[in-house]
């Protein structure tokens with residue numbers, strides 16, 4: 305990381321907004337002034353201007369019991385009504401909401417009127433299955449219009465969705481279903497990935513099978529199955545229902561009822577520093593306000609004219625906030641793409657941009673870096689002139705990738721917004737406003753209007769300009785997480801205890817302020833890795849590794865990787881009996897695959913090093929810092945606190 309910082313410090317390129325862009329931009333400089341003058345008044349205005357409230361709120365924030373917040377607490381709204389019905393009522397029913405492109409070339413254009421109709425029917429189906437306000441529904445779907453419709457139907461009836469990324473394994477799905485106590489799972493037979501149908505339903509069947517002896521009471525009563533892949537599926541009579549049958553038969557007469565602003569909207573599981581994923585809880589009014597606000601002012605969405613595309617899967621928070629909720633609350637037209645960027649050819653994304661005339665494009669640095677590797681000729685073969693704004697999210701974007709993105713994809717003229725936020729923050733917190741801010745390649749720059757952040761030292765003292773430290777949020781914000789599902793203590797402990805004296809939210813990221821006060825993110829300071837913009841916990845992968853019978857002990861670190869930002873590197877001690885019977889290469893391959901099956905392919909280690917010992921302190925704590933040195937091919941740092949200082953030379957020799 306230190307080489308990274310040195311590099312960033314020398315970055316001096318600046319890009320001022322083009323006057324024509326600035327003149328038409330939604331986000332303007334006066335927003336900062338208004339928010340600085342009266343922060344809560346500002347957020348009250350945003351909530352009233354951007355959303356429809358069935359019952360207006362009288363209080364913006366109740367922070368009398370920190371860190372448990374209530375935003376717009378006495379207001380009532382319906383999230384789905386805000387994303388759908390009101391646009392139809394305003395006469396925009398014929399506007400396209402979703403420009404869906406299947407990986408296999410299938411196409412569907414879904415208007416706001418059609419999506420509203422579909423969501424009403426699905427809401428009727430859910431109610432018929434006994435789902436009501438507060439019940440949990442797991443969603444395990446590919447990127448198809450039904451995924452968005454499912455989320456909105458759950459929201460419409462005041463229930464809580466827990467979307468599980470389709471790339472997660474049956475075990476991961478089961479853990480999430482159990483933790484949330486989901487009554488219903490919405491899934492598909494399969495979806496297209498990398499040129500073929502990848503089945504989903506079998507993972508649901510496996511997750512729900514054979515609870516005998518597990519001590520867990522099955523919470524799931526029904527499985528609603530979308531037909532997409534056309535693949536054969538097993539069927540459990542009485543439990544499983546086809547979406548196309550149930551939804552077609554259901555009434556589209558469904559009036560959206562108001563729910564309290566703090567009604568839970570969704571749970572989304574994310575990796576923390578322990579082995580058990582945390583169910584991050586978000587609620588309705590505050591979340592939707594900041595989702596809609598940031599999508600308007602940061603992505604500069606003009607709903608009447610723009611074609612917007614956020615490439616995130618709905619299994620991640622970016623897909624929640626910037627595919628489903630933000631753009632639909634704003635009445636935008638967006639592309640939804642099912643598949644991988646390189647199927648059936650490496651220019652697929654650029655082809656989609658050309659085909660639909662995408663004007664706003666939001667993706668992750670890891671994707672940009674992998675396109676850089678393939679070369680500029682591939683995007684060069686498509687007409688990308690419709691693009692007028694590019695965004696980045698999920699991990700630090702290095703200045704080279706930023707410059708390539710602007711030059712090759714953005715025809716040397718589009719603004720680039722580098723947006724910092726987290727599953728926990730619910731929406732963008734730090735970013736340039738594209739019509740206002742002079743941008744710097746590699747820096748996320750400034751908190752958005754209404755958000756207060758700082759960089760502090762371990763004692764919570766501001767480090768000041770020109771210095772590095774820990775990123776904190778110093779005031780509550782509308783889309784903040786409201787807790788960890790079922791674990792209020794872990795919520796307080798994880799995010800609020802470190803700076804309890806100051807009342808700051810601890811984000812877990814290192815950051816530096818430059819001489820202008822702009823923020824440069826430096827990566828996680830805890831045992832959380834960021835691989836291709838996805839969060840993985842070292843502990844979670846370690847516990848998967850030791851769950852394999854060949855493993856005696858394991859330590860996992862995030863090692864820097866040119867394309868994926870970080871990659872998983874595992875150091876594993878193998879049981880003697882296995883070492884004798886298997887080759888190290890064979891064992892490494894087996895374990896790599898095993899982790900993929902246990903958690904999901906994204907967690908599969910890039911490297912598995914078979915070692916004899918792990919570096920530990922006298923109190924038995926594994927020194928991951930030293931393993932990271934080895935995995936990144938650096939000279940090993942200070943080993944004096946090790947119980948056995950010779951260990952590292954043995955490991956280094958073995959790894960080489």
Ligand code: WT7
Nearest residue numbers: 697698699700722723724725726727825828839
């Ligand atoms: C972590 C949150 C934000 C939605 C997708 C990831 C890292 C995120 C940036 C950025 C540097 C970033 C942080 C953060 N991160 N955006 N623009 N620059 N780092 O959400 O899975 O909750 O991960 O991603 O380390 O803590 P997430």
